Amino acid sequence: MYHILKAPLLIISAALLAAPGPSWTTKPVQQWSEQDAKQFLSSSPWVKKVTPAQLPNVSEAARRQSGRMGGGQGVGLDALNTSVLTGVGSQNANQPRRRRRGVGPVEIRWESALPVRTAEKAAHEEDPPAWDGDMYAIAVYDVPGLDVDQKGLATDLKRGAFIKRGKKELRPVQVELLPQEGDLTTVVYLFPRSTEITLDDKLVEFWAKFGRLSVTQDFHLQDMQIQGKLEL
Numbered sequence: 377m378y379h380i381l382k383a384p385l386l387i388i389s390a391a392l393l394a395a396p397g398p399s400w401t402t403k404p405v406q407q408w409s410e411q412d413a414k415q416f417l418s419s420s421p422w423v424k425k426v427t428p429a430q431l432p433n434v435s436e437a438a439r440r441q442s443g444r445m446g447g448g449q450g451v452g453l454d455a456l457n458t459s460v461l462t463g464v465g466s467q468n469a470n471q472p473r474r475r476r477r478g479v480g481p482v483e484i485r486w487e488s489a490l491p492v493r494t495a496e497k498a499a500h501e502e503d504p505p506a507w508d509g510d511m512y513a514i515a516v517y518d519v520p521g522l523d524v525d526q527k528g529l530a531t532d533l534k535r536g537a538f539i540k541r542g543k544k545e546l547r548p549v550q551v552e553l554l555p556q557e558g559d560l561t562t563v564v565y566l567f568p569r570s571t572e573i574t575l576d577d578k579l580v581e582f583w584a585k586f587g588r589l590s591v592t593q594d595f596h597l598q599d600m601q602i603q604g605k606l607e608l
Contacts, residue, residue: 405494405602413498421599422486422607428479428589479520484582484593487564488513489600489607505564507552512539512567512608519586522561524553536585537565541577573597575606 398419400412408416417423485492487505496504505515522529530551539546552564565584573580575597583592600607 400491400495405491408494408498410498410500413495416491416495417485417499417501420491421596422489422492424484424593424595425481426484426591426593427481428586428591430479431585431588431590479589480518482519482591483517484591485515485517486513486595486600486608487515491602491607503554505552505554505562507550507564507566509566510569511549512546512569512573513564514539514567514582515562515564516584516591517560517562518556519561519563519589520559522553522563522586524555524561529553533563533584533586534565538583539567539573540581540583541573546571546573573606573608575601 398412398415400408400416400420403412487493488511493504505513507513530553533553534548534551537548537551546567548565548567550566552566554562554564556562563584563586578597580595580597581592582595584590597606597608
């Protein structure tokens with residue numbers, strides 16, 4: 377009786393193994409269509425969606441220790457608008473309190489990778505990030521509530537980010553801020569290629585903090601190859 381069930385199970389398993397992967401995996405990068413590019417940018421090892429974690433409030437003692445005194449929004453990343461992030465608070469005390477809502481997901485792209493740049497072009501994306509020099513570039517899209525005109529913001533963002541390779545951390549040398557619609561910002565972190573990331577690293581972790589928000593994302597390097605070459 378049990379032997380009758382084995383054949384259908386084997387057929388289903390074989391069909392799953394034979395199922396084709398995404399269309400972009402079967403073509404050279406130069407031959408990607410617009411559909412291939414959009415599929416790549418929506419779901420590939422180079423592009424991740426993550427919901428930021430909210431960090432706890434900084435205590436007054438910690439503020440004093442770091443040289444930040446008193447209340448208010450302070451300086452640096454403390455000026456992040458928490459009402460934008462949480463939906464709590466209003467510009468006018470007489471206005472009704474808005475309903476609390478969660479922070480939406482942000483998109484993290486390994487921006488400097490050839491397939492990402494190619495896909496952005498093929499998908500006709502407007503104004504992709506640009507930078508000078510040979511860098512690893514990681515972009516975080518749709519960051520809410522940043523005041524791009526705030527003095528020292530880019531420096532604080534730079535200090536609050538790193539790529540972790542094993543026990544070693546690679547710090548960004550520069551941060552670019554690109555304002556977007558809806559009070560959102562694309563934050564581009566630039567890391568020096570003088571410290572090479574190779575397949576031997578196996579996995580790298582990107583971590584970044586913006587005010588009371590933080591994101592962390594693992595990138596598995598074995599999966600980030602095109603035609604047998606690591607593309608970062």
